[in-house]
Amino acid sequence: MKDKKTRIEKDSMGSMKVPFNALYGAQTQRAVNNFPVSDIKFYKDFIYSIVLIKKSAVVVNSKLGHIDKESKNFIVEACNQILDGKYDDQFPVDIFQTGSGTSTNMNVNEVIANLSNLLGKGKLKNKIHPNDHVNFGQSSNDTIPTAINVSVSLNIKNSLIPSLDKLIKSLTKKEKEFNSFLKLGRTHLQDATPMTLGQEFSAYKELLIKSRKRLNNCFLNLSRLPQGGTAVGTGINTDKNFGKLIAKELSKNTKISFQETPNHFEAQSAQDCSLEVSSNLKNLAVSLSKVSNDIRWLASGPRSGLGELIIPSVQPGSSIMPGKVNPVICESMLQVCAQVIANDLSITLGGLGSVFELNLMLPLIAHNLLFSINILSNSMNLFRIKLIDDIKADKDKCKNYIDGSLAMCTSLAPIIGYDSASKIAYEAYQTGKTIKELVLEKEILSIDEVEKILDPKSMIKPK
Template sequence: MRLEKDTLGEVEVPEDVYYGPQTARAVDNFQVSGERLPAEFIKAQAAIKIASAKANMELGKLDTHIGKSLVEAAYEVREGKLSDQFVVDAFQSGAGTSQNMNANEVIANRALEIMGYEKGRYDIIHPNDHVNMSQSSNDTTHTAIHIAAVETVYSSLLPAIDELLVILDEKKVGLMSIVKPGRTHLQDAVPLTMGQEFSGYFRMIELDMKRLLEAVDGLLELNMGGTAVGTGLNAPQGFSKIAIREMNSITGIGFRLAEDPFEATQAAGSILACSAALRGLAVSLTKIANDLRLLSSGPRAGMGELDLPAVQPGSSIMPGKVNPVMAEMLNMACFQVMGNDTTIMMAAQAGQLELNVFTPLLAHNILGSIRILSGSISSFNRKCLSGLTVNTERCAELAASSLAIATSLAPVIGYDKAAEVAYRAHNEGRTIKEVVIEMGLLDDHGVEHLLDPMELTGVKK
């Protein structure tokens, strides 16, 4: 152990770690979940420290030798080389002060090593005075959430959604000629094609992606230099503009300064909007997963219109049973995202006066939602959606037997007479076509034209 000191007194810190006394206190205080804020957040924190150090050096506030060592150490953090040093529980001090100090201490001690000093020589490089210069936990934690969310959406979630859209578009086009019964209220409805059904799925996800991109645009605003309450106290003139320039150089993303640093410090509207977009995507995915589970139900006692890829045995007791496990997995992932959104809503509304202190919880949940959706969509794409096939004979059989095709008779013989045909067909266990012919309501040409399921879909043969 090495003995270090903060403003509350002396603290024993393990000799081999890079964090310092405030992190050690936090580890002892917050023994809650064993969960940590994700790597994406740590990576974003490091970017803030790099950009801040460069801005402070350019403005003459930070010694160049110290600044360059801080930048080098922070780049190592951003590359994940010191990930095991970020040890504070996700459920921690408000405003992420402990998390910010964890980063400050790790970067300070690594920079000391780079300069040839022992860890803990805070008289040379101080976590607060140097690493945290021109910053506060109150602005950097908000900013790190924005950066991490944007980077993760761009690198993981959007590619997964793009792949999903490509597959859905292929299904939409390739299955347009396969007629099947429609269902509303889980009851027989007029026919449509499998391609038309998938076109609905495609457009749902396309719109969800549009809403997500609109929400991400709000996250491009960063509260750099707002410090404690938005006034920019202790940040030199020009710091914010230089820091945002450096941030864009580090990330390759077009971030911009928050229009109002007071809003950016006390509110969480952009995070809330992003979470709402993720929730909307999760709702659409749940609907699609539920549909696939229903349409593939069987193989003999269900709808049986779709065959999903068999990826693993389905039962520990029933031999030969195969379950729609990938759709079930997607359901569970989406339920978690919906729950995360509720937590984000509660945290966003609970901010008081000049600061929302629940940023660690916001970070934990928004980044968790992005990660869960990215992984679940990607797995679903590869293991289920891309390999599903259609039981065309089953679809045609069900479409022909559907009582709802009597709908096409209403303009010719009237609603009441068409309903009589449907009831009679159902009660006698016959098709609409058989009853119409027996009752002599249409000639052969009329029967073939009006009661052809494909004709009713509006798709040209």
């Protein structure tokens, strides 16, 4: 009896049983059988980038006279349908596979070829082959590194930078809103001299502006595509103009300016560009972690913490303590930042997989880069919408901390000397009196002088 659940597909190693309705073939099924490791699949953005490469390649190869127009048209149509999201379930290979990503490259080749043949059924003169047509003039060794650059560029441009821009804009708004709110600065978790809450938020904004600049600078190296180097960078089995023309075609399809790398040997043998991007993602994560930690400390309380900030209530905070509200958005962001920092280490170790003419940890690098970009983009959107946009400040609590602070004696030091100011600070701590009360009590300065010198507003900028 014929098995209707599977069909027989063949490759250079022999026959394989493949799910009957699957668009992929024998090589994909071998990879599925060989690598049942994590059940983690590539992000669809990465798969789509490979499909974009295949689409661009067949257009270029047709123009160069290597692929007939009829085959080209059906391959392009197949690619378009995949890019429309109709076949996302046809890419089942685990990310922990062959280090070059050949299994996923062939998965895409097979799906495109089989879909092209279905679309061209009764019309095609010759059957479209995954290697001879879809993969013509390419190798996994230049295609997968190119897909990394393309997918990362698209995700930074379309997701990460817009999320970052919106968060910077929201923080800028809060900086202005809080600019008149006087508060204590803190160093070493101890009271320091006064500042404004707006000044504190300006630091958060500036950190993210610097991260945005670093990320935008990554596009220079991301734009240099390895495609055209084929197996080891020499360009064997491809047209001498292929690299230049496919970069141009990909630029047209993505609205991002790409170019052929000036050195295919470097572009394929190492992952220097991925390390640069990952490092900058890590920098952004460290900055976001600082912002998140500061905000949850400043919002601690409401009765026994700092309580200078009032965060929006988004969900009950405890299953046992009624009425408790926790800084859950900050905590979510902190976990994202920890994951991105861990991903950077993984990508760095992946960079050590560069041996002779090829990096052998490309799937690991690709997945973790896109993972970091994805969770950072989503987390920044949530951080802005559910926290920053509606965060408030307790102006009275901020002022009360200033009035009782021992750090107020800092402004006395240039007038009465460091040692004398220190004695006043120590006595204030011992007696519970304020700096102002002691200075007046000891008649060290007149009332007018005290009001002027100990005015917090005079302490928030250079004289």
